Amino acid sequence: MREVREAFARFWPLTRGDRTWLLLIIGCVVVAALAETASILLFAQLTDHALKAGSLSAFWEPAGAWLGVAVIGAIVGYLGNSLAVWTAERFVLRLRASVFRHVQDLAPDFFQKHRQGDLVERLTGDVEAIEQMVVSGVVGTVSAAFSAVFYATAALWLRWDLALVTFLLAPLFLVAARRFAGRIKTASQEERAADGAITSVVEESLGNVVLTQAYNRRRAEEKRLDREARAWMRASVRGARASEMYEQFVEVVETLCVLAVIGLGAWEISKGRMSLGQLLAFAAFLGYLYPPIRNLGQLGLTLTAATAGAERIQEILDTEPAVTEPAEPVREWPVHGWVSFHGASFRYPGTDRESLHDVTFTAGPGELVIVTGPSGAGKSTLSKLLTRFYDPTAGVVCLDGVPLPDVSLEFLRENVALLPQETLILHGTIRENIECGRPGASRADIERAATDAVAHDFISALPDGYDTEIAPGTATLSGGQLQRIAIARAMLRAAPVLVLDEPTAGLDSIAARRVVQPLRRLMAGRTTIMITHDLSLAPDADRILVVDGGRLVEAGTHDELMAWGGAYARLATPELGYLAARSV
Numbered sequence: 001m002r003e004v005r006e007a008f009a010r011f012w013p014l015t016r017g018d019r020t021w022l023l024l025i026i027g028c029v030v031v032a033a034l035a036e037t038a039s040i041l042l043f044a045q046l047t048d049h050a051l052k053a054g055s056l057s058a059f060w061e062p063a064g065a066w067l068g069v070a071v072i073g074a075i076v077g078y079l080g081n082s083l084a085v086w087t088a089e090r091f092v093l094r095l096r097a098s099v100f101r102h103v104q105d106l107a108p109d110f111f112q113k114h115r116q117g118d119l120v121e122r123l124t125g126d127v128e129a130i131e132q133m134v135v136s137g138v139v140g141t142v143s144a145a146f147s148a149v150f151y152a153t154a155a156l157w158l159r160w161d162l163a164l165v166t167f168l169l170a171p172l173f174l175v176a177a178r179r180f181a182g183r184i185k186t187a188s189q190e191e192r193a194a195d196g197a198i199t200s201v202v203e204e205s206l207g208n209v210v211l212t213q214a215y216n217r218r219r220a221e222e223k224r225l226d227r228e229a230r231a232w233m234r235a236s237v238r239g240a241r242a243s244e245m246y247e248q249f250v251e252v253v254e255t256l257c258v259l260a261v262i263g264l265g266a267w268e269i270s271k272g273r274m275s276l277g278q279l280l281a282f283a284a285f286l287g288y289l290y291p292p293i294r295n296l297g298q299l300g301l302t303l304t305a306a307t308a309g310a311e312r313i314q315e316i317l318d319t320e321p322a323v324t325e326p327a328e329p330v331r332e333w334p335v336h337g338w339v340s341f342h343g344a345s346f347r348y349p350g351t352d353r354e355s356l357h358d359v360t361f362t363a364g365p366g367e368l369v370i371v372t373g374p375s376g377a378g379k380s381t382l383s384k385l386l387t388r389f390y391d392p393t394a395g396v397v398c399l400d401g402v403p404l405p406d407v408s409l410e411f412l413r414e415n416v417a418l419l420p421q422e423t424l425i426l427h428g429t430i431r432e433n434i435e436c437g438r439p440g441a442s443r444a445d446i447e448r449a450a451t452d453a454v455a456h457d458f459i460s461a462l463p464d465g466y467d468t469e470i471a472p473g474t475a476t477l478s479g480g481q482l483q484r485i486a487i488a489r490a491m492l493r494a495a496p497v498l499v500l501d502e503p504t505a506g507l508d509s510i511a512a513r514r515v516v517q518p519l520r521r522l523m524a525g526r527t528t529i530m531i532t533h534d535l536s537l538a539p540d541a542d543r544i545l546v547v548d549g550g551r552l553v554e555a556g557t558h559d560e561l562m563a564w565g566g567a568y569a570r571l572a573t574p575e576l577g578y579l580a581a582r583s584v
């Protein structure tokens, strides 16, 4: 119960704005319960007066009243239920948006640790489970509680002694619900995790279908899916079994209650203290009294199952973004493009090894600085500090001398454009893909950026031109063409600082040569930090930084570093490295 309370306290504030509606729904629910109670009493009246006396004239009045009450109950019930669904869906909308907003701010390592399928499940199934607890749970509990109280009062009024017998057995429902709650929660938790795992496997396998087919991995993938699907099946069967057991147990308890009432009624009739009509009315009444009590027990189970979802959402909400907005950001200024690292070190969260250690360098406006070094040296990490996906664990990174944590993230990312290693494509038209560099840019600006990126000709040759729909993993365009669209996007952004992470990686030498010209245009007049293994642009660079094992080991121009004959010279002329290795 503590978990339910905690989860409730956490998510209840999201109903702000809908509480008047909730009150209205509860009002409808109470009126509907009252109408039901009235109709039961009218049934008792009908059996006692019309049926027992066998008089048709005594039938009309209670029958008319019963119909009236039923119609009112139906209208109010319809209104209350429609409103409840609407409010519940609004809650889901709001909760999902708030979790999604939070997820979008999380650091890249969060997405490396969590499988996409699992996150999808959390944003869909788990969000809905919380709604079951917070909105439907409240409405359901209030409705069942009011119905139970009204029916119990009516029962006492009809025959207090029979009613007491009925009440004595009612706690059995709640005891049963408590006993089954633990099992249902565990099964529900496992089911949700398995659901996420299935989505992940399907997503990963479909995304990797070329590898699967080329390396005959179909069987292995099928086995992977089978393993997760079986886990899901086991959890789902276990959960269903526990619920079913509860249901059947409740049935037996109900039968016990009815028999006790009939037994006592038979005794009372034999003593002449009760009529058959009264007993029938009471027995019919039991049919009404037990569902709300049973629902209360069932609701307890639903709430417990929902806490499994709540815990999974809380885990996301409790993950702090790696960087936060400054409380008082520095006022925006026309950025010149000075970039400086001052003794910056960095360790990824959850690791104990530094990926960057004590890095210091400066790049001036308009300069091209190439960062190179062996694989895993820390080059991409450097770009993540500069675009502030992470803050250094020691030292500081500055833009125009202002420490990045003092600059608003939006302003920073407007002024430091990133062209990441993998070409990022949005689901949309080519025009929208370029436009996201500067939302609201004119058609002419978009086409100019595409022309500068040497992309205009191939885009115009497409049947739908700039309106061609593309998506991640699209086959419509080649890797080099997609890269040029990404360059056009960066051109449009016109940021004074540009961070290029392996801009020619994954392209063959012809495609790579094709992007060099647009890249040069893109870099003109901007401070460019280019991370690359491809040193064809190195002679043009103002400075080359060589990173190895997270440390800055060499810095200088191409000629200086070649003359120095160190790590850079070995990287630039691999045969030198080979000779050096042989001579050791």
Ligand SMILES: Nc1ncnc2c1ncn2[C@@H]1O[C@H](COP(=O)(O)OP(=O)(O)OP(=O)(O)O)[C@@H](O)[C@H]1O
Pocket: 108, 109, 112, 348, 349, 351, 355, 373, 374, 375, 376, 377, 378, 379, 380, 381, 382
């Ligand atoms: N999210 C992460 N969590 C933990 N360690 C990481 C993470 N990302 C990178 N690393 C580690 O940090 C080190 C530097 O990685 P980085 O990606 O910066 O290298 P790189 O020089 O860009 O390599 P490449 O040229 O192969 O892209 C590596 O040892 C890598 O394993």
